[in-house]
Amino acid sequence: MKRIGLILILTTVTVWQVPGEVFRYRAYEGQQYRVLSEVNQEVLLDDQLVNSSFQLNKIQVAVEALDDRGANFSLEYQNSVQSNHAQGVYEYDRSYSAEFYRDVLGYMEVPEEYYVPTVQDVPVFPQRDVQPGETWSAPGREVHDLRSGFNLDRPFRFTMPVSYRYQGKAALDGVEYDLILIDYRIYYPTGLPRIPSTNPQLVTGSSSQELYWDNRMGMPVFYREDYELTLVLADGSRATFRGDAQARVIQSTPLDRAEARRSIEDQARELGLEDVGVRDVEDGISIVMENIQFSADSARLAETEALKLEKIARILQSFPDRDILVTGHTALAGTEAGRLELSQARARAVGQFLLDLGARKQDQMMYQGLGAADPLGDNRTEEGRRMNRRVEITILEN
Template sequence: MHRIASQTIKYVVLPIFSLIFLSFTAFPCRAENFMFKYQTGNAYRILSTVEEEVFINGKKSFDSVIVNRISVKEKEAFPDGSADIEARFMTSENSSRVGEAPHYVWGEEYESFFNRGKFGHYTIGEDAFMPVVRDVPIFPGKDVRVGDTWTASGEEAHDLRVNFNLQKPFKVPFTASYTYKGVENTGGKKLHVISVKYNLFFESPVPAGNTKNLPLTTMGYSDQTLYWDNERGFLDHYHERFRIVIETTSGTKLEFKGAARAEVSGLENLKEGNALERVQNQIREMGIENATAHADEKGITISVENIQFEAESAVLTESELLKLRKIGEILKDFPDYDLLISGHTALAGTPAGRQRLSEERAWAVADYLAELGIKKHEQLFTKGFGAEVPIAPNTTEAGKARNRRVEITILDK
């Protein structure tokens, strides 16, 4: 049921913010008309973290920490206040065992295209699995004062292809209740606090004669607090508590409960400036051997070939630790960008062994970058490729040395 856990996550696809401490400040109470303000070409990244407990038939199965990285671009803003938006969603879960450093493994990626109106309404295809939560927030399109309330319909769309073989999004409708709570001051910014609550109760239609295990009843709640920057027309940050219970036709009861929070930051396209040239110059000036940099679809990738670990292990040698310390100095120039650490092996041993070794070596590099304070663990994603993506023939020792590599991608998408 691991797959289901990763899909009960809340996504709010909205513009730029950074999460900082709040202090309450009184502002004059006046009417506000809340709305989104889109801009053609505006791009940003949302990083949300979900901590949840998973229960099966009332018995706790496991705890899960899930990081969702969403890169968003407002492709075109229209005169009616709406915008066409493209978004790429990547969901990762902490794969580490108790006592280990957290390892956020680069997970499945989704691409989604939709239109969103100035008051928050989505127009989205029936086959789109992301975002999970649609039409939150919805604004009333009129002036509201502190204490005013309104309601609006929305839906959650879950990806249940793996566990239930449902090939289209599983949609659960709800009616959300909104309350305008007032204003808080965040680092000198005036933010409007809006409470959003909704309950879930949905009985799924089951085909006559069904013999498959399908969702029968979905229940739960969401309790969110939004911090809205109305001057700029975007969500500054939010936090949430939630509980979802799915009862299936086989009698199984699945429960997910926990809390979510999100941060948003603006990202420049690194390939449009001189960032790549700067990184290449630093590698050369620092004398970092067997390291190169190139641009690709995800950002700028630093490739460290012939990376040295202790024999058949993921323990970095001292020479490689020194190399990573130098690379860490380069990465400090990109404080707002997440990193993808990819591990690769030469063609030796079994496929399963190569895969596991490539994953462990990616983890080793990520752990060391976190130890150096370059990034927090939730900004470091890892992925192992085994020997599936060679850059040289595995028929020579020189080629094998090149294929034994770790790639560090500075993500701008």
């Protein structure tokens, strides 16, 4: 169960009374920003803990069009995870895309085929101004992806009543924002058939949130949440997802791909890097380590590759604000499951090596393995297989 929030660990907060505020969402042409969300979650089945994880969600939001009522947005969402509190680089898990409309009060129009945003119509604001201590309420929605484990082939959505309380101005790390408390309780009979037995019949839960709102920019800047969500299934079992989340909003600028590529190629030549290429990909610019050498059938880097990665780390430090995705690839040999496992292990090894070198912070890097699913060369030839045994380090568009 993935939480998308706007959250940050809070320090000392001072609240004082101010005149009423008129809250409105604002957007401007060409606006782009990122949301970095961290989630600490436990999953229980019939009250028995079956999984715990740290999740890192990266959401890129862009304004596509404006009108008098609000704006159209596009959203790209990436989730990576560390299961059972493993340490090190995050493993890329899944991604989503969406387009939606939001008016100035916060009400959203999201086509039903989209799985994100997870929380919709939260927060929304009244037409009138709001005094400190004043409350209001409005319906909200949550949307979840239950394809894995529950076999629902469409977004699972439900509504809930949401309560708001405006606390007033709040000083957070020396900056003044508007502090809004958000609370809701969930009780939602789904009406789904009792067959198959994994169909949720009832959803219960709660969410308690603190939202720091920048009324000048017309958007949230910090958010934190404690949540619990229980699905009562048709066979009587209960699946519970509970945890806490924190996130922050980061203003972002587009990557100048042409300039980035020139810079990487120039530095690679100066550093004497061999068997390293640069290519444009959908998500950014990839540094391609062709024919990367590991110990046989393992994820242990050869000494020559470690030296090569030290040079690549220096190049990556030229783009300190960009996130990194490390992707492992194999030639077409062995079983599909074996290729996937090996590519994941090798990508993890490269990512961890770069992390240990300080090329990125932990929340700026993730890895994935694709096995032989994305070849660059012909697997029927030795040269093609050489090209396909590679690791790509992608400087992301963010």
